[in-house]
Amino acid sequence: MPAVKVIENDASSKNVVTMRIVGRGGANVLIEFGHPNWLWRCCVRWPHLLSANNAYTIDNIHYIKNNVEPLLHGLLCPMELIDVSTDILRPILDTFISELDDEVVKVIKIKNLASKVATNLIQNDHLLKSYCSQNFQTILLELKPKWIYYDTNYCRNCTHNALKGRKTEYCYNQLLMNSLHLETMLIDYERYPVEFKVTILEYLRNASNVFRVLYELQKKLSENAIPIKNLRSIRDIKDELLLLMTLRDVTCFIEWNNAGNTLSVHIVDVDLKPKKKWTHWTKTQRRIESGKKVLHTSNK
Structure with a gap:
């Protein structure tokens, strides 16, 4: 999928930020947007309803934080749950989910482990x-x-x-x-x-x-x-x-x-x-x- 140009307005100018998919699995897409050190991980496991993917993401991050992270002795990659306006991610999620029925996308913000120099x-x-x-x-x-x-x-x-x-x-x-x-x-x-x-x-x-x-x-x-x-x-x-x-x-x-x-x-x-x-x-x-x-x- 080609990169998506997103225009962000501020008081003085228009800033153009590139949103692009950097990884795709069977259940998730990884999106780079605005900061090279962090990625947005969006669930697309259910292709019909955004709300179903959001519900899973909430359960998933709670599961990771409560059941997995305590076992890994500090080895788990840093991550947190954030809300992102559906309108921001619509250009990408329209490809994977037919009905974007929530106003926000539950996104796992995760550290980008890809090296900036070892490419x-x-x-x-x-x-x-x-x-x-x-x-x-x-x-x-x-x-x-x-x-x-x-x-x-x-x-x-x-x-x-x-x-x-x-x-x-x-x-x-x-x-x-x-x-x-x-x-x-x-x-x-x-x-x-x-x-x-x-x-x-x-x-x-x-x-x-x-x-x-x-x-x-x-x-x-x-x-x-x-x-x-x-x-x-x-x-x-x-x-x-x-x-x-x-x-x-x-x-x-x-x-x-x-x-x-x-x-x-x-x-x-x-x-x-x-x-x-x-x-x-x-x-x-x-x-x-x-x-x-x-x-x-x-x-x-």
Whole structure:
């Protein structure tokens, strides 16, 4: 979709600000408008009524703040709920929602984690994107660890990737068990600066790194949640399973800056899962269990 020019009036002049979509998922659009450090995240899960999307957004932000954020030890990307006039967003939302039946749009204002300088995309696959600046002075990794904990004798994530036809040679569970697995993950590993490698490998060996946090949370929740293969109806879906499925589907951003040799780590995509997805979960699980398994030699 092309960028939309929005004219803002003030007492002295007319200011033209560009509103543009910078990301699109199955349920949300990310909009940049007025400030490059922040994005507006609008729910478009229900294509007929804005009010339905607004109601979900309110429930979602309460869920994130009350149920998810306390578990993540400061790793959650900064975000807040704001009201935006429907007239401002109408040029974009008209494309996704047929009836804009509320005067305001419930928007999650979220920190823009895309680097302003690390814009050169050097690796791009389903589970990992790597960006760098000129001379690798800044590096941004966008990572999707998915099911980093599994209680089967096969790797659930790698088995699912194989089922989808993804030829992924690395595994976040393996990275958790052996930080040197990073060399397998990053294409052209030798191009990355030594300082970056030393810093991120030290971080990965730390017991409080983002992957360890997700692993422990998934493990604890798995012990109390009903296994997906045992689901028989939507009534079987309890809070523990919804939270577990949220934490199995997050995205992590790790940014390294040569100036100060610092790492910045955030987690995003922590939305409340709709209960109606249980049929998709069970169908996928049946396909995984009936297919070829991917095993690893290390402990799960």
